[in-house]
């Protein structure tokens with residue numbers, strides 16, 4: 001079940017409002033707004049359970065078990081491309097109209113690999129991957145990736161079948177369905193995705209909410 005995580009000591013506020021010594025009443029009001037938003041009832045979405053151990057790793061994906069060190073974004077992109085080329089990703093497609101669904105393909109101490117399924121209207125909201133780097137390859141359909149700009153607005157591009165995207169340390173993006181029922185993408189993270197940072201508006205501020213890596217990311 002997806003847990004609601006309140007802002008903690010590790011959450012970082014993006015300083016777009018009053019800084020130290022600024023309007024404390026306004027800052028308190030903004031914090032109360034965030035807390036009241038988080039306190040709203042949420043849909044109890046199931047969280048995928050890892051399939052430990054992996055003796056049933058398909059032979060077509062045996063190369064994943066040979067990852068024995070931390071990988072960087074270009075290597076993760078190649079790894080996700082290899083999963084797409086294996087064709088085995090088809091066994092992990094789990095499109096669901098109620099919520100954006102995905103399946104864990106493999107994990108060890110250095111990497112975790114997921115197959116994500118996207119239906120029209122499903123998206124992540126802006127987020128980062130904490131200390132993990134990421135590589136993405138589209139297996140079917142198309143997804144649209146957005147990047148945030150500090151000076152306002154965002155930009156986006158479409159990733160179609162076979163396209164890859166590298167997300168180095170510190171990468172921030174928003175991903176949404178673009179084409180296909182479902183669109184399918186393979187995502188590889190290193191180190192394994194333990195935490196994510198979700199970005200939310202709070203008055204005239206933006207805040208980063210640190211949440212467990214297997215939280216189902218969604219827009220507010």
Ligand SMILES: [Fe+2]
Pocket residue numbers: 127128129134173
């Ligand atoms: Fe992401």
